[in-house]
Amino acid sequence: MRLRFHCQNRIGILRDIVSHFVDYGLNVARGEVGGEHGNAIYLHVPNLLNAQLATLKPVLEAVPGVFGVRRVNLMPSERRHLELDALLSSLSDPVMSIDMEGHIVAANRAAGQLLGVRIDEVPGLSLNRYLPDVDLPALIRRNNARVNGLRIKLRDATFLADIAPLHREHLDDVASLAGAVVTLHSVDRIGERIYQVQRQELRGFDALFQASPRLASLIREARRMAPLEAPLLIQGETGTGKELLARACHLASSRGQAPFMALNCAGLPESMAETELFGYAPGASKGAPRRQAGAAGAHRGGHHLP
Structure with missing residues (x-):
């Protein structure tokens, strides 16, 4: 009790x-x-x-x-232990706490799977056994600060390691080092995450860096114009961010959840512009046996950026 x-x-x-x-x-x-x-x-x-x-x-x-x-x-202490276990178990990346001898003190389930042992067998294991080319305790003493993105190989897989030192009694000198928390990020998974971020098409006004009062004024005007049901003309030199501003206006409009299409009209031959934009009916030409929707029809309800 x-x-x-x-x-x-x-x-x-x-x-x-x-x-x-x-x-x-x-x-x-x-x-x-x-x-x-x-x-x-x-x-x-x-x-x-x-x-x-x-x-x-x-x-x-x-x-x-x-x-x-x-x-x-x-x-x-039991409550903290259970909460910490639940938190670590929810992480897909391997996380380990090591002492200054390189022995694992605690780890989450992902770390146990990576090391090929049961979770209850992890405490006490020497991480040096799995990382013969990296002396983590020496690295921790030498830096005595957080290390991010250390490239290591463990069991034929490549990881980027984040190493956060642990100190005793809220001190920060080398003598007070008690170990470190090591988080391993799979290089392959990081690549997937970067790809997913790069695929993300949503770019609102908050993503626009207001580097000058003039640009801040422009963005305020664009915010005011975005909800209007009227065509917008955005002029500027190549590379100044016209498409980003147009996408932000689209997201702030009543059609923000509908498709947004950026179309380079200057790259369309004059003979193909009409069919590419508005499509064609069956038999409109010799090579058109079926109906083909154009860009305007395919993105109905959204916005087009010519």
């Missing part, structure tokens, strides 16, 4: 509380101090029965400085 004592933070109060369990021959397996101001004590008494608690509770609450006693499901 786990108990929480709301109490004063005074010398000797833990001894006074525990003495009553001793009188009943009950072993206190673990204790923790919590609360914002150290005004809570948590005790784990494995063999305490409900009937014994009913008898002991008035006695415990009579201890000077104890304001209340109640049962709890978890000790604070």
Whole structure:
């Protein structure tokens, strides 16, 4: 059974509380101090029965400085441990905590799968066994700062490692180093993520960098014009971001969820412009046996950028 004592933070109060369990021959397996101001004590008494608690509770609450006693499901450290396990298990990237000897202290399920062992077999493993070409403890001591994107090979796979040093007692010198948290990002998966980002077509006004008052004024005017049901003329030299601005206007309009098509009319031969834009009916020409929708029809309800 786990108990929480709301109490004063005074010398000797833990001894006074525990003495009553001793009188009943009950072993206190673990204790923790919590609360914002150290005004809570948590005790784990494995063999305490409900009937014994009913008898002991008035006695415990009579201890000077104890304001209340109640049962709890978890000790604070147990709750943190479960929450951390749940968080790490939700990560698809391998994450490991290592000590300054290069031994793994804790890891998530993805790390266990990468190393080829069960998750309960990971603590105590030497990471040097898997990374013979990289001395991580020496690297951590040498840098004593976060390292991002270190390219390493582990079990025939290539990863980019982020290494965050851990210090004791909120210090930041080399002597206080206690280890590091290592997160491994698969190079292949990073490539996929970059590709997905590059495929993303949505670009709103927030994506436009307002580098000057003149540009800021232009964007304010574009925001004002975007909701209007009227053609917009955007003029500017090549490479100045006309398409980005047109896409932002599209997203801010009532048709923002409809398709947006950028069409280079200057690259269309005059003889093909009409058919490319508006399509053609069957038999319109010798090589047109079927109806073909043009760009205007295919993106009906959206916007076109000529």
